[in-house]
Structures are given as C-alpha cells and as structure tokens.
Amino acid sequence: MPTKLTVLFAPAYGLSRLNASIALAEELIARGHRAVFAIDQAYRGQVVKRGIQELLHSLPEQVDRDAKDADDWHQYVANNAGALKGDSLEIAGGYCVQQFDRQLAECRALDEHYRSVVDIIRPDVIVVNSYVCAPALVGSGIPWVNLISCTPLLALNDQTLPPPFSGLPFKASIDDWHRYRHQFDDKFAGIQQTINEWYSAAGVGAQLADRQLVLQSPHLNIYVYPKVLDYYSGNTLLANNWLRVDSLVASTTGSQPFELPEKFRGKVGKLVLINMGRVGSGDLALMNKLVAHLTNSEHRFIVVTGSLTDKLVLPDNMWGQSYVSHVSVLPKVDLLITNGNNQSVSEAISYSKPVIVLPLFGEHFESGQRVKELALGLTLCPYTCSMTSLVASVDALVDDKYLHKRLSLIGKYMENSGENQKAVNLLESICNK
Known part of the structure; x- marks a missing residue:
C-alpha cells in the first residue's frame, strides 16, 4: 500500500x-x-x-x-x-x-x-x-x-x-x-x-x-x-x-433506493427511463412532444422532469420526478432514452441497457452516431421525429433479444x-x- x-x-x-x-x-x-x-x-x-x-x-x-x-x-x-x-x-x-x-x-x-x-x-x-x-x-x-x-x-x-x-x-x-x-x-x-x-x-x-x-x-x-x-x-x-x-459509475451509497411507482405495479409493458438532461428536461415544448408521442405506447415510462415538474402533465403510462439517480434506476429498466450525454450513455451500457439518443448539442451527436453505427441503439432528431418513428424505435429495442444478450455480455466485461x-x-x- x-x-x-x-x-x-x-x-x-x-x-x-x-x-x-x-x-x-x-x-x-x-x-x-x-x-x-x-x-x-x-x-x-x-x-x-x-x-x-x-x-x-x-x-x-x-x-x-x-x-x-x-x-x-x-x-x-x-x-x-x-x-x-x-x-x-x-x-x-x-x-x-x-x-x-x-x-x-x-x-x-x-x-x-x-x-x-x-x-x-x-x-x-x-x-x-x-x-x-x-x-x-x-x-x-x-x-x-x-x-x-x-x-x-x-x-x-x-x-x-x-x-x-x-x-x-x-x-x-x-x-x-x-x-x-x-x-x-x-x-x-x-x-x-x-x-x-x-x-x-x-x-x-x-x-x-x-x-x-x-x-x-x-x-x-x-x-x-x-x-x-x-x-x-x-x-x-x-x-x-x-x-x-x-465507465466511472458511482456506487449507490447515499442514494435513495428506487421503488417501482404504485401506478405501474401490476401493469404490463417494458420499463423505459427518459432523461433528456438539464437543457432537454427544461424545454417544455420538446418534453410535451415526447410525452404526446409516447402516450399510447404499451410500455411504462419514468420521466426525469427537471425544472418542469409542475408544468409537465404525464399520462397513465408515465411517472415523473425532477431527478432520479441513474445508478438506482438503470438496473431496473429495459431502455434509456437520453440526449446522448457521454456519462449517461456509458452508464447505460455498463448496466447492459440499449439507448435511444435524441441529440441536442455537442457530444450528443457523437453518442448518437456511435451507438447507431455499432448497433447498440438508435438515434433520432428530437425536434422532427414522428410519433411512428419514436414508438417503433422503442418497440424494436426493448424486444430485441439478441441485442439484450449482447449488451449483457458487454456489461459483464465492463464490470470485471x-x-x-x-x-x-x-x-x-x-x-x-
């Protein structure tokens, strides 16, 4: 020592x-x-x-x-x-x-x-x-x-x-x-x-x-x-x-354990985390669009609402909070929808989760391109993507058994x-x- x-x-x-x-x-x-x-x-x-x-x-x-x-x-x-x-x-x-x-x-x-x-x-x-x-x-x-x-x-x-x-x-x-x-x-x-x-x-x-x-x-x-x-x-x-x-993923020390929201218990559908970062989660027009696109999805969504907690109205298949700890939530979800922040993408892959990148600026575009060309997720333009393309992307990734198996092996390698x-x-x- x-x-x-x-x-x-x-x-x-x-x-x-x-x-x-x-x-x-x-x-x-x-x-x-x-x-x-x-x-x-x-x-x-x-x-x-x-x-x-x-x-x-x-x-x-x-x-x-x-x-x-x-x-x-x-x-x-x-x-x-x-x-x-x-x-x-x-x-x-x-x-x-x-x-x-x-x-x-x-x-x-x-x-x-x-x-x-x-x-x-x-x-x-x-x-x-x-x-x-x-x-x-x-x-x-x-x-x-x-x-x-x-x-x-x-x-x-x-x-x-x-x-x-x-x-x-x-x-x-x-x-x-x-x-x-x-x-x-x-x-x-x-x-x-x-x-x-x-x-x-x-x-x-x-x-x-x-x-x-x-x-x-x-x-x-x-x-x-x-x-x-x-x-x-x-x-x-x-x-x-x-x-x-x-990856450099902090431990759960001091973090509140994440419990599945009561409104989701007993419901079917995969679990998806949406975290668009501080800027994306502060854009009311953008967040309203994403919520509207996914309202009729069969899946359940945990939404990081950021500064919009009191302004964003969420449907029955969504639950939101201003902040959630990735290290507490990622192990329990099937997919991350993110702006493409490098740390968030690295955390998701370390927990064997596919990602949909909706890039806003800077490194987000790099993350989106990289996960797309290496077939670890998809990327869409957050402002122009259609309801059909976003819903289809979510469905494709949560149901892709080969991708989840591949990510599981990647996550185990990263852990060890x-x-x-x-x-x-x-x-x-x-x-x-």
Missing part, C-alpha cells in the same frame, strides 16, 4: 462530471486515500455521505449562471431553444461556443478560490474534470490528472478520428471530416487564443496546441468511454500518460475489466515519481 494520498478533485459544474469524479474518488477511498472535492454549493451534501470532504464555492453575481431556480431555467431554455434547431456545425458554432465561453468565465472567477484551496489542502495530486483548466490547478507544480468524462474526441485532438461535436460517421469521407473541422476550428479559434493568453499571463508553462481546446496533462489523462464504443482498435498504442476506462483499478494504480504512481 503506497503512502496515503490527499487527492483534490475539481469537477466543473454539472452532475455528469460530478458523478464520474465521485466514482473515481470512491476507488481511491477504498485504498485508504483521502478525497477532497472543490464543488459548487448547489451540490452541498452530495459527496460527504460517501466519505468525501467538500469545499464549497459560489460564483460572483456577474458570472453566475443564467438561472438560479426552476422558473428562471425554464425561461432560459425557452429563450435559447432556437439555437438548438440547426445542424451540428451551426449548433457547435453558436450554442456550444457560448457554453464554452461561460465555462471559461466561471473558471476565471474561481481561479483564486482554487489557489486558496490548494494552499489549504496541500494535495498530492489534483484531478480536473473540466473543458477549461484553471491555472491555479494545472500550474501549481503539483501532479495533475485530466479526467475526461465528456466527449473523448475534443480532448484527444486526433486528426485521424471524426471531428468533435460533428456526429459524422467513423467511416465517413476524410474530406467531410476536414471540411467540418476547418469550420469548427475557425469558430473556436477565439476561445483557444483567450485561454492561451490567460495561461501565459498566469505563468502556466503549458499552452493549447494547434486545434486543441482541452489542455492535456503531462502526468495522466483518463478518458471515460466503453471499449465497445471506442474509436481506437485494441492494437492502438496510446501514449504512456493516456488511459481509457470503460479492472480498468478503474488500473486508473488508481497510475494515479498513485505519478505521486511516487
């Missing part, structure tokens, strides 16, 4: 990043290490019940998020709905650039706080899970790990793979990749320049390389992506400071792969160099 380490985690705002970070922290705690989370006050109490120390922060008013409560968020989504109606490149150059800018502003506002946290905690290693890495964390002189629970394509920056946020097929024309990538790079060039200028002014030795948006750690980079979805073949050799893990332990081994090793 190596010396007990203190590991500081700094996940960006968002449940997906938080949950992946918790899963890695639990592996470290099991080995006797100490985990400390620097997280937004919105997640107060989420990690302490797992034996993790929390250090809370909040953003200054001028860079605070657009919505502080459900009504504000619902209005924010409604105001921005038009930005999600184009093709993947239009959405990347508009909405995704806006979101990247916001995360950069948040990271700037938190940099001094992170500096204080590092001084107080004196960690042996820092784990960052964010598109934008704060200089106080990556320029501290302390070994740091880049945990990538979002799209791997953006972080890998590999020109031999499909461009990020595109949803282009793996076997598409290279010319199609290059055309998209050229325009994508132009749209994000200003952000890359701003980050590099910030790093230079802060004395961070590293800079984003050409066409790069996510800083790579010289110590260790861990990307979360199931082997069955991975773009690289088994013969591909990654650099020594890169590791892929199938030992990759998470390999990640902890590497994390420990960089502290002993």
